[in-house]
Amino acid sequence: MTEALVELDSISMAYGKGEAAVLAIEDVTLSIKKGEIIAVVGPSGCGKSSLMKLISGLHPPLAGKLAVEGKPVKGPLKSVGMAFQASNLLPWRTCVDNILLPLEIVQPYRRQISSNRAEYKKKAEDLLHSVGLRGFTEKFPWQLSGGMQQRASICRALIHEPEILMLDEPFGALDAFTREELWCTLRDIQAERKVTVMLVTHDLREAVFLADTVYVMSDRPGKIVKKCTVSLPRPRDLEITYTQGFQDIVHELRSMIGGKH
Amino acid sequence: MRREELFQNIVPPLIFTVVLFVLWEIVCKALQIPLTILPAPSEIFAALWQYRAPIIDNSWVTLWTTLAGFLLATVGGLLMGIGVGWHKNVYSAVYPVLVGFNSVPKVAVVPILILWFGLGELPAIITAFLISFFPIVVNVATGLATTNPELEDVLRALGASKMDIMRKVGIPGALPYFFGSLKVAITLAFVGAVVSETVGANKGIGKLMLDAQAAFQVQIVFAGLLVLAFLGIVLYVVTALIEKRFTAWAFRGQDR
Numbered sequence: 001m002t003e004a005l006v007e008l009d010s011i012s013m014a015y016g017k018g019e020a021a022v023l024a025i026e027d028v029t030l031s032i033k034k035g036e037i038i039a040v041v042g043p044s045g046c047g048k049s050s051l052m053k054l055i056s057g058l059h060p061p062l063a064g065k066l067a068v069e070g071k072p073v074k075g076p077l078k079s080v081g082m083a084f085q086a087s088n089l090l091p092w093r094t095c096v097d098n099i100l101l102p103l104e105i106v107q108p109y110r111r112q113i114s115s116n117r118a119e120y121k122k123k124a125e126d127l128l129h130s131v132g133l134r135g136f137t138e139k140f141p142w143q144l145s146g147g148m149q150q151r152a153s154i155c156r157a158l159i160h161e162p163e164i165l166m167l168d169e170p171f172g173a174l175d176a177f178t179r180e181e182l183w184c185t186l187r188d189i190q191a192e193r194k195v196t197v198m199l200v201t202h203d204l205r206e207a208v209f210l211a212d213t214v215y216v217m218s219d220r221p222g223k224i225v226k227k228c229t230v231s232l233p234r235p236r237d238l239e240i241t242y243t244q245g246f247q248d249i250v251h252e253l254r255s256m257i258g259g260k261h
Numbered sequence: 262m263r264r265e266e267l268f269q270n271i272v273p274p275l276i277f278t279v280v281l282f283v284l285w286e287i288v289c290k291a292l293q294i295p296l297t298i299l300p301a302p303s304e305i306f307a308a309l310w311q312y313r314a315p316i317i318d319n320s321w322v323t324l325w326t327t328l329a330g331f332l333l334a335t336v337g338g339l340l341m342g343i344g345v346g347w348h349k350n351v352y353s354a355v356y357p358v359l360v361g362f363n364s365v366p367k368v369a370v371v372p373i374l375i376l377w378f379g380l381g382e383l384p385a386i387i388t389a390f391l392i393s394f395f396p397i398v399v400n401v402a403t404g405l406a407t408t409n410p411e412l413e414d415v416l417r418a419l420g421a422s423k424m425d426i427m428r429k430v431g432i433p434g435a436l437p438y439f440f441g442s443l444k445v446a447i448t449l450a451f452v453g454a455v456v457s458e459t460v461g462a463n464k465g466i467g468k469l470m471l472d473a474q475a476a477f478q479v480q481i482v483f484a485g486l487l488v489l490a491f492l493g494i495v496l497y498v499v500t501a502l503i504e505k506r507f508t509a510w511a512f513r514g515q516d517r
């Protein structure tokens with residue numbers, strides 16, 4: 001947990017060009033260490049998702065320096081896995097075939113997929129088993145519950161062993177119990193694989209429970225208004241969310257976000 | 262289960278059709294409508310049997326010209342739809358012309374086609390193609406436009422090219438739209454072929470009906486209509502079955 005994997009130096013980003021451009025992010029400086037989990041929280045429309053697009057190389061910055069593994073980002077990173085609030089699984093593919101989709105795109109897997117299909121399939125099945133989807137690998141997405149679909153979606157983001165896992169409100173559409181269950185799934189899978197995670201969320205409890213560092217963003221254009229290091233011991237149990245220490249952090253973050261009370 | 266399906270899908274339409282014909286027969290007989298205005302079903306079926314040889318002969322021509330035009334429209338419409346759905350610029354360049362072209366009544370084009378290609382099957386094939394091409398293009402383009410932007414991001418972040426996204430997500434996702442449009446297109450192609458035959462041809466159901474009309478053999482005209490309706494239903498059912506076979510996932514929950 002030493003070297004910085006992602007570095008943003010006074011980054012701004014805008015959608016559109018010229019005078020019609022809308023500034024989405026302004027002067028953001030942050031760094032993500034290898035194996036760290038960071039969470040970005042903030043009011044809706046504050047540019048949290050834009051930050052994700054920026055780091056994955058899908059959208060260029062307007063100003064500032066952005067580097068991943070010490071190299072400036074010029075295009076899609078390929079070493080990124082993404083998952084969103086909607087699982088976006090392809091309805092015509094079975095669960096395991098959905099998971100294999102990234103391997104049909106990313107090198108070096110892409111070259112080998114036709115000859116190594118069986119091996120990759122085994123890998124995808126193992127991954128699905130590790131998130132509790134044993135016995136659902138050959139099912140179609142619509143045969144799974146919302147929580148299961150989300151688990152599968154996270155597997156799809158992990159199958160090509162990305163450096164960075166980007167999650168954009170991944171549990172936003174789930175009920176409270178399922179959500180907490182998936183927090184633990186994510187916690188375990190991260191602990192096992194040591195993947196770097198960037199979690200965009202508006203659930204402060206989720207952010208504090210999962211993250212090492214929480215960044216609070218302001219209203220549009222998004223700026224980082226607070227960096228909060230969560231020093232709660234790991235491994236964290238759901239019980240921790242009921243402790244005073246945990247509540248204090250959540251409370252402090254809440255006060256930074258504003259809005260009418 | 263089988264029995265249930267039979268009672269749901271076969272029996273009700275059969276009863277309805279028979280009742281319709283019986284009512285028709287009763288009305289014709291009760292009001293003593295002359296044969297030259299509206300022949301009764303019994304007379305139509307009699308004509309159908311009596312003239313079965315020329316009817317089958319001409320139906321065959323109409324059927325294959327329809328299918329040829331439809332096949333051309335399917336291939337052309339799919340390619341064009343992908344082209345139009347591929348890029349915004351292609352869309353904005355091509356779309357107005359397409360709409361304009363589609364607005365021209367195809368009956369008005371047939372004389373030109375006959376001028377170019379002479380009387381024969383070719384004008385019918387081209388008319389069938391022209392009339393059924395448009396819905397396929399529009400549907401494929403619409404289907405491609407519905408590609409989920411988040412999923413596109415997921416794949417683009419992995420370094421996927423536009424081609425990759427089209428192949429893995431766009432085109433499979435547009436297939437229900439494509440097959441849905443085929444059901445519309447097949448009946449339109451049929452209409453196109455027959456329209457062309459009635460304007461000018463030397464064979465086909467349309468031509469047969471035209472000749473029968475000139476000879477005041479109204480029961481043959483109606484026999485032709487009946488054959489057209491029957492062929493239309495058959496063609497529709499076949500495309501619907503193909504649709505179900507290839508995009509079963511889009512019909513989830515219906516029979517799974």
